[in-house]
Amino acid sequence: MKRLRHKQEIIFLFGKLFKQLRLYNKSMKLQARAQEVITLLEKEYPVFETALDWEEPWQLVAAVLLSAQTTDENINRVTKTLFKKYPTPQAIANASIKELEQDIYSTGYYKAKAKNLKGMCTALVTEHNGVVPDSLAQLITLPGVGRKTANVVLHVLHDKREGIVMDTHIARVTHRLGFTKEKHPLKGEQTMMRILPNTQWKEWGDLLIQHGRKVCHARKPHCEKCVLSDICPTGKTILKTRAKTTPHPES
Numbered sequence: 456m457k458r459l460r461h462k463q464e465i466i467f468l469f470g471k472l473f474k475q476l477r478l479y480n481k482s483m484k485l486q487a488r489a490q491e492v493i494t495l496l497e498k499e500y501p502v503f504e505t506a507l508d509w510e511e512p513w514q515l516v517a518a519v520l521l522s523a524q525t526t527d528e529n530i531n532r533v534t535k536t537l538f539k540k541y542p543t544p545q546a547i548a549n550a551s552i553k554e555l556e557q558d559i560y561s562t563g564y565y566k567a568k569a570k571n572l573k574g575m576c577t578a579l580v581t582e583h584n585g586v587v588p589d590s591l592a593q594l595i596t597l598p599g600v601g602r603k604t605a606n607v608v609l610h611v612l613h614d615k616r617e618g619i620v621m622d623t624h625i626a627r628v629t630h631r632l633g634f635t636k637e638k639h640p641l642k643g644e645q646t647m648m649r650i651l652p653n654t655q656w657k658e659w660g661d662l663l664i665q666h667g668r669k670v671c672h673a674r675k676p677h678c679e680k681c682v683l684s685d686i687c688p689t690g691k692t693i694l695k696t697r698a699k700t701t702p703h704p705e706s
């Protein structure tokens with residue numbers, strides 16, 4: 456009886472060890488693939504600067520907050536006038552909501568954005584002496600500031616890494632590359648934070664956002680000309696399907 460229990464314990468321990476080895480192997484493969492993605496995309500996009508125009512730290516927060524669901528070019532057009540009209544966060548805090556709505560109308564979702572912009576500037580002035588906080592925990596308490604905006608601000612303004620920027624482009628490409636089964640940006644962020652060292656968290660976002668905008672489009676990704684097509688599971692499936700459905704030139 457005692458020998459049998461001993462044998463069962465050994466089998467159990469071996470099972471546990473095998474499982475851990477499999478997980479370790481999987482994680483090493485993901486890490487290696489993530490490094491390959493970075494190396495390939497670095498060659499494609501050697502330079503990255505945030506495309507949003509700003510001079511004062513609070514203006515960066517405002518610009519990122521307004522940038523949801525529209526292009527950086529559109530935001531730059533709007534903020535050029537906006538920051539002249541309201542040169543300080545106090546000025547925006549004092550503005551009427553109706554006027555702010557008109558000022559940012561062309562950015563879309565103008566009612567919610569105007570409310571958040573005024574709320575964010577009011578909180579900056581009343582709770583932070585007009586200074587943009589340098590921690591994720593404090594930043595996400597500002598109205599309209601979620602993890603994405605907070606991570607952009609931490610990376611660009613404070614050179615700090617508390618997370619990875621996961622906007623829709625970055626989340627989509629991360630998912631298509633097979634690093635996460637779930638499409639939710641937070642899941643993508645958590646997964647990549649486990650796979651990559653924090654020194655590469657900013658790089659991941661900078662490279663994937665460019666790739667998502669230029670090649671891996673939401674509706675019709677250009678897998679045929681994508682440098683990641685050899686290591687992208689989604690790309691392989693898409694290319695196979697397209698090859699089957701594209702009529703042969705001689706048929």
Ligand code: SF4
Pocket residue numbers: 628631632670671672676677678681682683684687688689690691693
């Ligand atoms: S191969 Fe296609 S799906 Fe994969 S990253 Fe490139 S464009 Fe996106």
